[in-house]
Amino acid sequence: SQQGEEDPQALSIQEGENATMNCSYKTSINNLQWYRQNSGRGLVHLILIRSNEREKHSGRLRVTLDTSKKSSSLLITASRAADTASYFCATDKRAIYFGSGTKLNVKP
Amino acid sequence: DVKVTQSSRYLVKRTGEKVFLECVQDMDHENMFWYRQDPGLGLRLIYFSYDVKMKEKGDIPEGYSVSREKKERFSLILESASTNQTSMYLCASSLLRDEAFFGQGTRLTVV
Numbered sequence: 001s002q003q004g005e006e007d008p009q010a011l012s013i014q015e016g017e018n019a020t021m022n023c024s025y026k027t028s029i030n031n032l033q034w035y036r037q038n039s040g041r042g043l044v045h046l047i048l049i050r051s052n053e054r055e056k057h058s059g060r061l062r063v064t065l066d067t068s069k070k071s072s073s074l075l076i077t078a079s080r081a082a083d084t085a086s087y088f089c090a091t092d093k094r095a096i097y098f099g100s101g102t103k104l105n106v107k108p
Numbered sequence: 109d110v111k112v113t114q115s116s117r118y119l120v121k122r123t124g125e126k127v128f129l130e131c132v133q134d135m136d137h138e139n140m141f142w143y144r145q146d147p148g149l150g151l152r153l154i155y156f157s158y159d160v161k162m163k164e165k166g167d168i169p170e171g172y173s174v175s176r177e178k179k180e181r182f183s184l185i186l187e188s189a190s191t192n193q194t195s196m197y198l199c200a201s202s203l204l205r206d207e208a209f210f211g212q213g214t215r216l217t218v219v
Binding site: 006009030031033035041042043044045048088090092094095096097098099100101 | 167202205
């Protein structure tokens with residue numbers, strides 16, 4: 001399987017705190033992406049980081065990539081209740097392969 | 109905005125039936141994908157396609173086939189539905205192997 005693995009599987013924090021999710025993958029990649037899914041609906045793209053980049057920012061999101069360790073992290077700063085969702089990393093190797101996801105719960 | 113439309117939101121079929129799940133995208137994307145999503149297992153790739161009449165197997169193709177006769181349409185076929193194919197099915201498209209756009213999903217129940 002080409003799937004990545006997210007860690008932790010579930011995360012519960014208070015509003016205003018930061019949330020960090022990690023992703024590990026197995027093969028070499030061209031890029032790594034993070035997606036969000038609300039309540040079992042379709043996924044929405046959040047951010048893409050290319051294999052030659054180490055860090056990328058988008059609003060309250062910060063993504064890092066360490067290709068030597070085959071790992072990535074997604075940081076959501078100053079979390080809000082509306083950030084409650086499942087978050088998935090995705091890697092590309094002929095197709096787009098997703099991990100098992102981290103379920104984030106932000107308590108108001 | 110890119111739109112990916114799946115033909116049904118909910119579907120109930122009987123064991124042994126042939127089931128067609130349809131997916132249409134309106135942005136002339138080359139790549140289309142079918143995934144199934146089960147609790148604790150994330151999204152698993154069933155089949156994908158990079159061009160019309162072209163298909164490749166993903167991680168779990170057994171029991172499924174696909175058809176891509178036109179660029180905008182990618183169909184997933186369950187040849188003989190079984191209860192272990194009860195799942196959420198998600199279709200996606202992308203221009204390159206970068207940002208993927210998803211449909212709303214089809215929740216299939218096989219009884």
